[in-house]
Amino acid sequence: MDRALSALLEAQGLSPVGRMQPLGGGDIAAVYRLETSQGPVVVKHDEAERLTGEADGLQALRQAESSLRVPNVLALGDGWLVMEALEAGSRSPRSATALGEGLRQLHSHTAAEHGWPRDNACGRTPQPNAPLADGRVFQRERRLLPLARASHERGLLDNRLRGRIEALAEALEEWLPDLPASLLHGDLWSGNVLYTPQGPAVIDPAVYRHYPEVDLAMLTLFGSPGDAFFEAYWDGNAPYDWPRREALFQLYPLLNHLLLFGSSYRSGVERAIAAIEQL
Incomplete structure (x- = not known):
């Protein structure tokens, strides 16, 4: 075992029992489960800055104040993050309802400014979070334009597609209202939701404050949390322009996937752009 990790565990009174077992599902960091004298923990190895942002x-x-379970951070240092291990269960209509209720509670925590006091990362991609008062400006200047520029510089977007993204970003004030900024998980794809016997849990956040539909759009990007989730989350008050907001807030993670994983995601970017333009 790495000496730095051994020292970190020892400082917390966590004596390893056996060897670390690799966990699947992560594309960026190395993640392990480790049995200790105080019970199982999850250990993540990555760049220190990304781990600090996650913690x-x-x-x-x-x-x-939310009913969602979140693993407790036990130790952080020298490229290692040690967290409480959560017991995995199975998804059900009841757990989908609980996820919707818990996420609505989380999003009820609002602030005047969009952003976060520190930058963090979404995958390997640096995520600038310097606060801005207007959510439309934040989406344009902190999300869409930086990733469109980076994708273009790497040859993943041509001039025409980059121009369409820039035009959409400049026109947000024409249809998207400015709203108080909700506390977000920030990277809420289905793999970052766990269904435990004690209720749904969320892991691997990229937290900031912005439109609540950011988390909803990420949940629907590669599937759907189901009708029970949306019934609990919206409680009969779905925004009238949800399809357009969904497409907008899927554009940023699709651009991020384009940067991280290559041109196979360009068609998804094109579909999101077309949906925003048509609605």
Whole structure:
């Protein structure tokens, strides 16, 4: 075992029992399960800056008044993050309802400014979060334009497609209202939701404050949380322009996937752009 990790565990009174077992599902960091004298923990190895941002996000989610479970951060340092291990269960209509209720509670924590006190990362991609008062400006300047520029510089977007993204970004004030900024998980794809016997849990956040539909759009990007989830989340008050907001807030993660994983995601970017333009 790495000496730095051994020292980190020892400082917390966690004596390893056996060897670390690799966990699947992560595309960026190395993640392991480790049995200790105080019970199982999850251990993640990554760049220190990304781990610090993740730990900050986990602590912010835990401090929010929400029924969602969030793993406790046990130790952080020298490229290692040690967290509480959560017991996995199975998804059901009841758990989908609980996820919707818990996410609605999380999003009820709002602030005037969009962003976060520190930058973090979404996958390997640096995520700038310097706060801005207007959510439309934040989406344009902190999300869409930086990733469109980066994708273009890497040859993943041609001039025409980059121009369409820039035009959409400049026109947000024409249809998207400015709203108070909700506390977000920030990277809420289905793999970052766990269904535990004690209720749904969320892991691997990229926390900031912005439109609540950011988390909803990420949940529907590669599937759907189901009708029971949306019934619980919206409680009969779905926004009238949800399809357009869904497409808008899927554009940023699709651009991020384009940067991280290559041109296979360009067609998804094109579909999201077309949906926003048509609605």
